[in-house]
Amino acid sequence: MGRRMTTPSATRYSAPALEKGLDILELLSRADAGLTQAEIARSLGRSVSEIFRMLVVLTQRGYLAQDPESDRYMLTTLLFEIAHRTPLVRRLTALAGPLMKRLTQEINQSAHLAVLSGDAILVVGQVDSPGNNVMSVRLGARIDVWQASSGRVILAFLAPEDLDEVFRTVPKPDTLDEAALRAELAQIRRLGHEVRDSFMVRGIVNISAPVIDHSGRAIAALTVPHLERFHDSVSFDDCRRRLIATAAELSRAVGAAAVPSAAPGPGIAGGSAGP
Secondary structure (H helix, E strand, C coil): CCCCCCHHHCCCCHHHHHHHHHHHHHCCCCCCCCECHHHHHHCCCCCCHHHHHHHHHHHHHCCEEEECCCEEEEEEEEHHHHHHHCHHHHHHHHHHHHHHHHHHHHHCCCCEEEEEEEEEEEEEEEEECCCCCCCCCCCCCCCEHHCHHHHHHHCCCCCCHHHHHHHCCCCCCCCHHHHHHHHHHHHHHHCCCCEEEECCCCCCCCEEEECCCCCCCCEEEEEEECCCCCCCCCCCHHHHHHHHHHHHHHHHHHCCCCCCCCCCCCCCEEEECCC
């Protein structure tokens, strides 16, 4: 997922054992099929004996599970469960659940809620459309912040100093220019939402709006990956308006005093957004 965001204290203090355990967790978060003890050691540039006790403890504590046939270690859902115990995520998902269910029933589209998590966005809420044709993003998915409409919308509503920190610490794909990105984020902030072709799935158009807190900053983004069907009873623009209205309702529920309105939408941009 790229280089981790750091703080100034990271250069002054060190906890080798803790760092070793975190390195293992972060490595396994990128290994869909899991890794053996030898593969973990090799990937981290450590000896097998160095990581043996870490693997034992992390398994005993429930963070890892080992496949008895392949001996591969994999992450369990414990980290995801812990993340959902935090007050912000717990409150957001509790408030968003009924609103997202109502929205998906109204527009016959799926919707997901995402928060910023290091150098990625984390999908913490997901509701499928009630119809037979579904386009959705997996609950718990982590997606590159630069290549997700959810991430771009959240970044657009950060404080300037926080956005500067993201640009300093989160690597961008070589094809993305910082000046152009900043201009696009400023445009999203002016419009109050983003409508953009997905570069992950051809034919899908993302509609994404921020969830604003009392300080005026985005703490999450609500997104509909719009799937066009023949004879849709709800127009694309109605979907956009209802998505923005739902995000505004959620924003007010978490304390926002002012929220973006469902103004006339822009044309659909293409090429650099995702789920």
